[in-house]
Amino acid sequence: MFFAYLVYKKSWIGLIGLLLLLTNALILFDAGIRVEPYSIIYLNGVFLTICVVFFSWRYKKETSYYKSLLTLFNDLRDDWFESIPSPYSRFPDRILYTLLQTIYEYEQNKRREDHSSQQMDHNDLTSWVHEMKTPLTAMKIIIDAHHSNELAQRLNAPWLRMHLLIDRQLYISRLANLDSDLLPEKQKVENLIREEVRKLSTWCMEKNISIDLKGNIASTVYTDKKWCGFVIRQLLTNAIKYSPTDGNIFIHIGLHENESVILTIKDEGPGIQAHDLPRIFDKGFTGENGRVQHSATGMGLYLAKKISVKLHIRLEVASVASEGTSIQMIFSSDNPFERMRRSLL
Structure with missing residues (x-):
C-alpha cells in the first residue's frame, strides 16, 4: 500500500523535488550567495530526511482508516456498515463514510423491497395451492363415489399425479420455515x-x-x-x-x-x-x-x-x-x- 500511496502523491513529490532543485540551483549559480559544498550536502540531507519523516507520518495517518475498512471487508457480512469505525478526519474520511452509509441504506431498502415482493409471491402461491386442494378433494370424493364407473376410475391416476404435484408445491412453500x-x-x-x-x-x-x-x-x-x-x-x-x-x-x-x-x-x-x-x-x-x-x-x-x-x-x-x-x-x-x-x- 505504501508504494500505491507514493504513486498517489506523485504530484506532491514532484513539486518538492522541483523546489529542492531550484533551491540548489539558486545557491550554486547566484553570485551573491556563498555556501560551502558540505553545507549544501547537509542542507539537502536535512531536507530529504524531513520529507521522508513527513511522508511516513502522513502515510500512517491518511491510510489508517482505509486499512480498517480493508480488514472489515475481508469478512463482509450483512451488517457490514455497523462494523465500520467512525471517520478519523473530515476529509476525505467523512466523505467516504457518508458514501458508504448511503450505499448501505440503499441496499437495505432494496433488500426490504425484494423481501416484501418475494413474501407476496410466496403468499399468493401458497394461497393458490390451498385453493387448488379444495376442488381436487371434491374430485376425489366424486371419483370414489362412482366405483362402478370405469371412466371415473380411470381418472384416479391423473388425479393422483395432480395431487402429488400440488402437494409438493405446498411443501416447497413451507421449506423456508422447516426448522420451526x-x-x-x-x-x-x-x-x-x-x-x-x-x-x-x-x-x-x-x-x-x-x-x-x-x-x-x-x-x-x-x-x-x-x-x-x-x-x-x-x-x-x-x-x-x-x-x-x-x-x-x-x-x-x-x-x-x-x-x-x-x-x-x-x-x-x-x-x-x-x-x-x-x-x-x-x-x-x-x-x-x-x-x-x-x-x-x-x-x-x-x-x-x-x-x-x-x-x-x-x-x-x-x-x-x-x-x-x-x-x-x-x-x-x-x-x-x-x-x-x-x-x-
Whole structure:
C-alpha cells in the first residue's frame, strides 16, 4: 500500500523535488550567495530526511482508516456498515463514510423491497395451492363415489399425479420455515412406509407394480412424521415413475451394527448413468432418464436431500444402468433428535 500511496502523491513529490532543485540551483549559480559544498550536502540531507519523516507520518495517518475498512471487508457480512469505525478526519474520511452509509441504506431498502415482493409471491402461491386442494378433494370424493364407473376410475391416476404435484408445491412453500415446523416423535418405520404406499397405490395399480416390504419391520426412529413421510414419498414416486409395467419395488428395513435404521428402496427401472450420479440431488437436474420421462422436473430428489439434511437422515444412492436403482435412507442413532428423546426418558 505504501508504494500505491507514493504513486498517489506523485504530484506532491514532484513539486518538492522541483523546489529542492531550484533551491540548489539558486545557491550554486547566484553570485551573491556563498555556501560551502558540505553545507549544501547537509542542507539537502536535512531536507530529504524531513520529507521522508513527513511522508511516513502522513502515510500512517491518511491510510489508517482505509486499512480498517480493508480488514472489515475481508469478512463482509450483512451488517457490514455497523462494523465500520467512525471517520478519523473530515476529509476525505467523512466523505467516504457518508458514501458508504448511503450505499448501505440503499441496499437495505432494496433488500426490504425484494423481501416484501418475494413474501407476496410466496403468499399468493401458497394461497393458490390451498385453493387448488379444495376442488381436487371434491374430485376425489366424486371419483370414489362412482366405483362402478370405469371412466371415473380411470381418472384416479391423473388425479393422483395432480395431487402429488400440488402437494409438493405446498411443501416447497413451507421449506423456508422447516426448522420451526419440525415435531420429532418416535415413529415406526413400517407405518411410515405403508402410509405412503397407500397414497401411491392407485399409481402402482395402473402400472401393475408390486411392492415387497421385508426386513426388521419393528424398527423405530425418532423423526418428524410429516416431513419424513414426504421424503419417503419422493423416493417411492421416483421408483414408481421409472419402474417398468408389471415391475417390482423392493423395500427393506435393516438395522446396522451401530443401531442405525437403514431403509432401502430398490426398483427395476433403467438405472442411472454413472456420469449422472454425482448430480442427481442438484436442483432441476433430470439426467438422461428425466429427458425420456418428460414429466420429470428434477425437484423430487433435490427436496428429499434438502429435507433429509434437516432431519439428520443420510441419503445414499447406488445404481447400475439397465439394472435399477437403490436408495438408502440411513437414520443415525446419534442425531440431535434421538439425543433429545433419550434425555427426556
